[in-house]
Amino acid sequence: xxxxxxxxxxxxxxxxxxxxxxxxxxxxxxxxxxxxxxxxxxxxxxxxxxxxxxxxxxxxxxxxxxxxxxxxxxxxxxxxxxxxxxxxxxxxxxxxxxxxxxxxxxxxxxxxxxxxxxxxxxxxxxxxxxxxxxxxxxxxxxxxxxxxxxxxxxxxxxxxxxxxxxxxxxxxxxxxxx
Amino acid sequence: xxxxxxxxxxxxxxxxxxxxxxxxxxxxxxxxxxxxxxxxxxxxxxxxxxxxxxxxxxxxxxxxxxxxxxxxxxxxxxxxxxxxxxxxxxxxxxxxxxxxxxxxxxxxxxxxxxxxxxxxxxxxxxxxxxxxxxxxxxxxxxxxxxxxxxxxxxxxxxxxxxxxxxxxxxxxxxxxxxxxxxxxxxxxxxxxxxxxxxxxxxxxxxxxxxxxxxxxxxxxxxxxxxxxxxxxxxxxxxxxxxxxxxxxxxxxxxxxxxxxxxxxxxxxxxxxxxxxxxxxxxxxxxxxxxxxxxxxxxxxxxxxxxxxxxxxxxxxxxxxxxxxxxxxxxxxxxxxxxxxxxxxxxxxxxxxxxxxxxxxxxxxxxxxxxxxxxxxxxxxxxxxxxxxxxxxxxxxxxxxxxxxxxxxxxxxxxxxxxxxxxxxxxxxxxxxxxxxxxxxxxxxxxxxxxxxxxxxxxxxxxxxxxxxxxxxxxxxxxxxxxxxxxxxxxxxxxxxxxxxxxxxxxxxxxxxxxxxxxxxxxxxxxxxxxxxxxxxxxxxxxxxxxxxxxxxxxxxxxxxxxxxxxxxxxx
Numbered sequence: 108x109x110x111x112x113x114x115x116x117x118x119x120x121x122x123x124x125x126x127x128x129x130x131x132x133x134x135x136x137x138x139x140x141x142x143x144x145x146x147x148x149x150x151x152x153x154x155x156x157x158x159x160x161x162x163x164x165x166x167x168x169x170x171x172x173x174x175x176x177x178x179x180x181x182x183x184x185x186x187x188x189x190x191x192x193x194x195x196x197x198x199x200x201x202x203x204x205x206x207x208x209x210x211x212x213x214x215x216x217x218x219x220x221x222x223x224x225x226x227x228x229x230x231x232x233x234x235x236x237x238x239x240x241x242x243x244x245x246x247x248x249x250x251x252x253x254x255x256x257x258x259x260x261x262x263x264x265x266x267x268x269x270x271x272x273x274x275x276x277x278x279x280x281x282x283x284x285x
Numbered sequence: 286x287x288x289x290x291x292x293x294x295x296x297x298x299x300x301x302x303x304x305x306x307x308x309x310x311x312x313x314x315x316x317x318x319x320x321x322x323x324x325x326x327x328x329x330x331x332x333x334x335x336x337x338x339x340x341x342x343x344x345x346x347x348x349x350x351x352x353x354x355x356x357x358x359x360x361x362x363x364x365x366x367x368x369x370x371x372x373x374x375x376x377x378x379x380x381x382x383x384x385x386x387x388x389x390x391x392x393x394x395x396x397x398x399x400x401x402x403x404x405x406x407x408x409x410x411x412x413x414x415x416x417x418x419x420x421x422x423x424x425x426x427x428x429x430x431x432x433x434x435x436x437x438x439x440x441x442x443x444x445x446x447x448x449x450x451x452x453x454x455x456x457x458x459x460x461x462x463x464x465x466x467x468x469x470x471x472x473x474x475x476x477x478x479x480x481x482x483x484x485x486x487x488x489x490x491x492x493x494x495x496x497x498x499x500x501x502x503x504x505x506x507x508x509x510x511x512x513x514x515x516x517x518x519x520x521x522x523x524x525x526x527x528x529x530x531x532x533x534x535x536x537x538x539x540x541x542x543x544x545x546x547x548x549x550x551x552x553x554x555x556x557x558x559x560x561x562x563x564x565x566x567x568x569x570x571x572x573x574x575x576x577x578x579x580x581x582x583x584x585x586x587x588x589x590x591x592x593x594x595x596x597x598x599x600x601x602x603x604x605x606x607x608x609x610x611x612x613x614x615x616x617x618x619x620x621x622x623x624x625x626x627x628x629x630x631x632x633x634x635x636x637x638x639x640x641x642x643x644x645x646x647x648x649x650x651x652x653x654x655x656x657x658x659x660x661x662x663x664x665x666x667x668x669x670x671x672x673x674x675x676x677x678x679x680x681x682x683x684x685x686x687x688x689x690x691x692x693x694x695x696x697x698x699x700x701x702x703x704x705x706x707x708x709x710x711x712x713x714x715x716x717x718x719x720x721x722x723x724x725x726x727x728x729x730x731x732x733x734x735x736x737x738x739x740x741x742x743x744x745x746x747x748x749x750x751x752x753x754x755x756x757x758x759x760x761x762x763x764x765x766x767x768x769x770x771x772x773x774x775x776x777x778x779x780x781x782x783x784x785x786x787x788x789x790x791x792x793x794x795x796x797x798x799x800x801x802x803x804x805x806x807x808x809x810x811x812x813x814x815x816x817x818x819x820x821x822x823x824x825x826x827x828x829x830x831x832x833x834x835x836x837x838x839x840x841x842x843x844x845x846x847x848x849x850x851x852x853x854x855x856x
Contacts, residue, residue, distance in 0.1 A: 134467075141409060145409055182595060183595065183596055187592050191468065192468055192469045194468050196468075
């Protein structure tokens with residue numbers, strides 16, 4: 108790849124992509140995840156994160172999907188998701204007054220002389236040290252995805268060995284259906 | 286009979302009986318043997334096909350001709366993968382078929398067992414819904430759900446994959462009548478606000494047009510559409526698949542629109558001020574260049590599938606519901622529109638740009654199809670394959686009534702025409718069925734000559750033989766400087782002799798003077814299937830034509846003198 112091409116590509120990726128969050132109530136059956144994923148894949152739509160978990164009702168699961176791409180395509184995708192026999196409903200919660208959160212685990216190679224600085228950052232973000240090893244630390248932080256992003260970017264100056272994020276989960280407030 | 290618990294396979298067949306299934310189009314194989322075994326003692330008749338693709342098209346033809354679901358039964362692995370083209374065809378054109386596939390035993394799933402294929406995985410994108418049966422006791426529920434899903438709302442194919450241990454083991458579950466599908470909704474009537482908005486829009490129109498698609502055929506909306514058109518005094522056009530929903534001979538009907546539609550239909554669409562799509566989906570064959578399509582016109586969209594709204598066109602009014610119910614609800618709300626000048630304009634276009642073809646220079650497909658219309662009186666069920674003959678048939682055969690015109694529109698599946706005619710003939714045994722096919726497509730599924738012959742179907746297969754893949758050749762001539770590539774079907778067999786080898790009666794049309802006589806003979810022939818082989822001029826082109834991606838205004842009424850740019854639209 109030429110230098111110019113690299114630059115163009117990083118520019119294209121640089122602006123923060125507008126993320127959309129969709130919540131689905133689906134039948135708890137094999138293959139449902141594939142059917143849902145295919146609707147996105149067919150339109151070349153990128154799934155940023157996807158969380159599948161049991162719902163409050165037996166036989167149904169909850170999916171929370173964060174994705175990015177053109178809005179008019181997303182409108183179509185949501186309708187096509189809703190059309191799937193196994194999908195009870197699909198709702199775009201972007202911009203809603205909903206409660207959302209995410210968990211991140213960060214493993215840092217932490218030499219003794221860096222630990223104080225790392226723990227300062229952790230304290231500021233109310234991150235908890237869940238593993239305190241001789242050569243490494245694991246921090247757990249939760250909160251809105253933006254908060255996790257900035258926490259992780261502050262830790263970039265240290266040596267991040269591993270990073271795991273749960274993906275965003277969300278619940279509509281009050282009477283609104285998630 | 287003893288109270289022996291039925292096997293899963295027996296339960297499947299009993300469920301088919303309860304669903305009122307008359308025929309199963311099938312090809313046997315190891316993993317499906319318990320299901321085939323259960324057919325031996327069942328009133329459901331097995332039609333043994335020669336290739337699974339043919340089987341799916343037969344079920345599709347049966348379904349389109351009758352409105353009842355077509356059923357396919359095949360084995361695992363390659364048997365199942367051979368149904369994929371038929372599934373796509375049915376999915377694209379919203380045809381209710383239920384495809385039951387054998388599968389290796391449950392314990393072997395995912396182990397690359399003999400004739401194992403991940404069939405549900407392979408078919409996800411081409412089915413309305415599918416099942417992998419893990420427990421024989423789920424069979425009654427799954428079968429009921431499958432038929433319900435296939436036939437309601439926007440119909441489509443449903444696949445049921447049945448491991449052999451499931452079909453062989455006992456099934457003690459009772460039959461199921463009610464379905465419980467919380468994620469599945471079937472719209473019926475449109476909401477009142479949208480109905481009155483549509484009525485106001487139509488009543489105010491001065492140049493309205495009703496654009497009728499397959500949804501109108503499926504919901505049997507034809508009578509209501511004619512009533513609405515007469516009340517509004519609005520012209521009607523239909524899509525390739527909408528043919529027959531409303532009688533194409535009606536004075537307000539302008540025939541087919543789109544890429545190879547009539548010039549007057551396309552001129553009317555280009556000039557309208559309100560266009561109402563009724564069970565049609567603004568396909569790229571219809572709209573051409575989207576930015577230039579009906580820019581000034583208000584758009585009303587009637588569809589049973591909400592995902593069609595805003596997919597291609599953002600309608601001014603969207604009416605979610607069954608086409609017939611929506612139009613029936615709309616009729617009392619509209620008032621007669623002042624369209625006299627508009628209808629006069631449409632009549633002028635009709636007079637000025639009639640469908641035509643050269644009367645000299647050898648035998649032509651258009652001439653044969655024009656005469657076929659006369660011979661059948663427009664009453665026969667007609668199926669087509671895909672290509673030039675399909676477009677000529679769509680132009681020259683005017684469909685009078687619902688479910689008389691069967692053609693693969695969305696998928697454009699070559700090989701569809703002949704087997705779908707056989708399937709249609711099982712569904713409509715009282716009527717002759719004409720399959721209009723090209724020499725290319727016919728050779729993809731011609732082995733079903735045996736199926737047609739064994740069952741003495743009154744299928745008349747008209748082979749328009751130009752020894753070319755003619756539509757592609759036309760494009761190469763028009764847009765690729767006549768650099769022919771992969772279109773010459775040199776090596777075609779003598780189709781009449783080929784038919785005779787299957788014991789099928791064959792007729793030949795060699796000259797224009799033979800056309801009436803041979804078509805009449807073939808039409809009257811009632812001892813079984815026959816083929817009519819017509820050797821037509823090799824290099825003929827379909828007009829009118831709107832090049833892919835061009836606007837309706839760029840329609841070519843006849844062959845242009847100058848060289849054309851390569852089309853920007855898809856195929």
